[in-house]
Amino acid sequence: MKFIKGFSADAKNKYEEASQVVNDAVGSVRTVASFCAEEKVMQLYEKKCEAPVEAGIKEGLISGAGFEVSFALLFFVYAISFYAEAQLAGNGKTTFTKVFRLNSS
Structure with missing residues (x-):
């Protein structure tokens, strides 16, 4: 579980x-709008999201x-x-009912 938690903390930071x-x-x-950089911002965001996705697949x-x-x-x-x-039951050392009882004598 500590190993998995380590993965999720890393993904959270990313x-x-x-x-x-x-x-x-x-x-x-x-x-952003004046420089028409919307696509560049989206590409940068998608690039930043690739690492957590890959880490999630690895964690899974x-x-x-x-x-x-x-x-x-x-x-x-x-x-x-x-x-x-x-x-044991086949060799006669116990019975079938004793095998499935919790407190057999």
Whole structure:
């Protein structure tokens, strides 16, 4: 989770840089309009937004892989425990009902 939070803090800073471009353009809208620089401001804003988007994709892939591995390990442990219990029941060391009871004697 700390790894993911580190990604989001970095993306937040990059989005703040992009919003600063917009704030500057809106603050001096007459200057931007007089120089016909609307397209240039839009291109600069889009360029500033590329890095957070790429970081978001990277964060999504990494966090998705982490969740995938954690759930895979969980179900792998379930499978091993059910297999072991089935072997014990098959060899007569326990019964099927004792395997699924919480407090078996």
